[in-house]
Amino acid sequence: AEKVIQVWSTASRQEGEELTLDCSYETSQVLYHLFWYKHLLSGEMVFLIRQTSSSTAKERSGRYSVVFQKSLKSISLIISALQPDDSGKYFCALWELVMSNYNVLYFGSGTKLTVEP
Amino acid sequence: NSKVIQTPRYLVKGQGQKAKMRCIPEKGHPVVFWYQQNKNNEFKFLINFQNQEVLQQIDMTEKRFSAECPSNSPCSLEIQSSEAGDSALYLCASSLSGYAEQFFGPGTRLTVL
Numbered sequence: 001a002e003k004v005i006q007v008w009s010t011a012s013r014q015e016g017e018e019l020t021l022d023c024s025y026e027t028s029q030v031l032y033h034l035f036w037y038k039h040l041l042s043g044e045m046v047f048l049i050r051q052t053s054s055s056t057a058k059e060r061s062g063r064y065s066v067v068f069q070k071s072l073k074s075i076s077l078i079i080s081a082l083q084p085d086d087s088g089k090y091f092c093a094l095w096e097l098v099m100s101n102y103n104v105l106y107f108g109s110g111t112k113l114t115v116e117p
Numbered sequence: 118n119s120k121v122i123q124t125p126r127y128l129v130k131g132q133g134q135k136a137k138m139r140c141i142p143e144k145g146h147p148v149v150f151w152y153q154q155n156k157n158n159e160f161k162f163l164i165n166f167q168n169q170e171v172l173q174q175i176d177m178t179e180k181r182f183s184a185e186c187p188s189n190s191p192c193s194l195e196i197q198s199s200e201a202g203d204s205a206l207y208l209c210a211s212s213l214s215g216y217a218e219q220f221f222g223p224g225t226r227l228t229v230l
Contacts (some may be wrong), residue, residue, distance in 0.1 A: 043126075045208060045221035051220050091160075107159075
């Protein structure tokens with residue numbers, strides 16, 4: 001079963017609008033982190049924002065913020081004041097703490113965003 | 118912005134050939150990860166290191182891939198005998214610890230003809 005699900009494979013908005021990208025995940029761990037990355041056409045994966053499972057703070061970084069609904073195992077990325085440069089593919093990723101091992105990120109399938117000028 | 122460096126950006130090999138790619142992690146990051154992203158955008162974890170030691174690797178990596186992260190040299194991932202199914206984007210990421218955010222390089226796009 002997939003651990004990270006991004007339902008929408010594509011999204012399109014106009015410049016200046018706000019967008020919410022949804023992500024759901026599956027974990028039985030108490031401590032975990034959720035990340036959002038932007039995948040550029042160049043291949044580069046750019047870290048955007050992190051949400052820790054133990055935090056109730058609403059994480060925010062510039063125009064990026066998240067809505068974390070822990071009981072629903074859902075995390076949404078909100079991008080405000082969209083710009084054409086925001087176009088790209090956005091990935092949600094889950095990291096779990098399992099017996100203090102170094103673990104890996106589980107990625108969703110990504111949502112390709114197009115922002116029209 | 119990430120300062121993880123990956124070379125080469127593009128690699129073309131014939132089936133059965135060796136394919137080697139390199140990664141310089143961000144300065145001060147002791148943990149390095151390799152991922153394979155296929156044309157369906159699916160990510161597959163391959164192997165990770167802390168300093169020079171392998172922490173985890175999947176079966177595929179154990180058999181056909183070799184990887185190392187020597188001190189004072191770039192990390193490397195090498196496919197001993199390339200197969201068509203190995204065509205993918207290979208991403209290297211580094212982090213301060215196993216639970217910190219990972220910073221990715223631009224990737225090496227391998228095409229196996």
